[in-house]
Amino acid sequence: MHGANVRLIQITLLVVVLGGWELGVASGIIDRFFFPAPLDIVKQVFAWVTELSFYNHVYITLTETVLGYVIGTGLGVAAGVWLGLSPFMARVLDPFIKGLNAIPRVVLAPIFVLWLGLGLWSKVALAVTLVFFVTFFNAMQGVKEVNPVVLSNARILGASRSDLLRHVYFPAAASWILSSLRTSVGFAVVGAIIGEYLGASAGLGYLIARSEGNFDAVGVFAGILILAMFVLVIDVLLDFVERRLITWRPKAGEERPA
DSSP: OHHHHHHHHHHHHHHHHHHHHHHHHHHTSSOTTTSOOHHHHHHHHHHHHTSHHHHHHHHHHHHHHHHHHHHHHHHHHHHHHHHHHOHHHHHHHHHHHHHHHHSOGGGHHHHHHHHHOSSHHHHHHHHHHHHHHHHHHHHHHHHHTSOHHHHHHHHHTTOOHHHHIIIIIHHHHHHHHHHHHHHHHHHHHHHHHHHHHHSOSSSHHHHHHHHHHTTOHHHHHHHHHHHHHHHHHHHHHHHHHHHHHOTTSOOTTOOOOO
């Protein structure tokens, strides 16, 4: 019953916000040029969805996002685990990592365009830089948070370094890493979209930039809505993976065993 009440409140809030927005536009209180009516936005989304060329834009943005996400996550987890297990190297590289992390990622986009051109890989590279540091810091912190008593017991039982990685470090860091995966999905999409803004002939970012250039607020909001749904679908998939990988974690509302 509690879950049903929450869902009802969510639906009511959505209806109130969208209904108020629609009424505000219809009555002239809200300027249609800046904030188009929700129905117009939905019509634009359906118009795009019925065009075959639209799916080419989705495919390109999805490819850039997935490649940037997978490569950035892989590099971030590998580097985070390595430095988490190597305190000496972590101290040596600490100022360099902080310096690189302090660079605004957006300013790297023109550099990647110069190096890699206006094709796929300049967008992927930008997405990688956005995803990398999120997963890197979480993975390193997760490894550092491993209980030393558990480590000592595993070593007493004869666990090798690979056994410790597989049975102690990675399970302990799993919740840290998976929590970063949710955050980094949005960053991967942002990297792909910014890259398409700078220069592209296809992609969801290109559709939004084209609409912006034509002062088409309906197209801009429709592109934003599609991107939001895009990220929500990926988030649902991550939620499924998280439930399968971290089976020991109690669900929301459940109490931990005493």
